[in-house]
Amino acid sequence: MAFWLFKSEPDAWSWDQQVAKGEAGEEWTGVRNYQARNNMRAMALGDRGFFYHSRTGLEIVGIVEVCKTAHPDSSTDDPRWECVDIKAVKPMAKPISMAMIKQDPRLVDMVLVKNSRLSVQPVTQEEWDLICKLGETQP
DNA sequence: GCCAACGTTGGC
DNA sequence: GCCAACGTTGGC
Helix, strand or coil: CCEEEEEECCCCCCHHHHHHCHHHCEECCCCCCHHHHHHHHCCCCCCEEEEEECCCCCEEEEEEEEEEEEEECCCCCCCCCEEEEEEEEEEEEEEEEHHHHHHCCCCCCCHHHHCCCCCEEEECHHHHHHHHHHCCCCC
16 A cells, blocks of 8 residues: 645645545546646555645645545546545544654655645655654554 | 745747 | 746745
8 A cells, every 4th residue: 555645725625625525535636747647646546645734734634545546637628637536534633734744854855845846745654654653643 | 925946838 | 859938836
């Protein structure tokens, strides 16, 4: 199983909205970046990811699961763009902020820090385990 | 709200 | 195929 991180501005699509979708989940539409798309193409059913609030919030607020693998993005006719569906699994007991990540030498190499503009990014097993631990959340 | 970093576009 | 110009993202 692989681990990922999904970024969203809460003004556009928030964790609460994701939770409201429940088991059905929701298409992660709107990605128009090849690297992010390729990451979604690489996802398998059941892969887990962090849900991160960008711009306003700047913290990991929850855990999601891939519930549908990559398919054409219904928000565009352009066949280049694909997306997966994700569903909310559980909130972080303690959200993990960008500031906390930057302070931890074990986390400063995260893509989140190194390439803050990539909206769908991979997370390593070590990063996943540590953030779950710091967030006091069972993955 | 600012602006640096990055990705994309398009003229040559 | 290069690279300047432009648009967007997202931390601050």
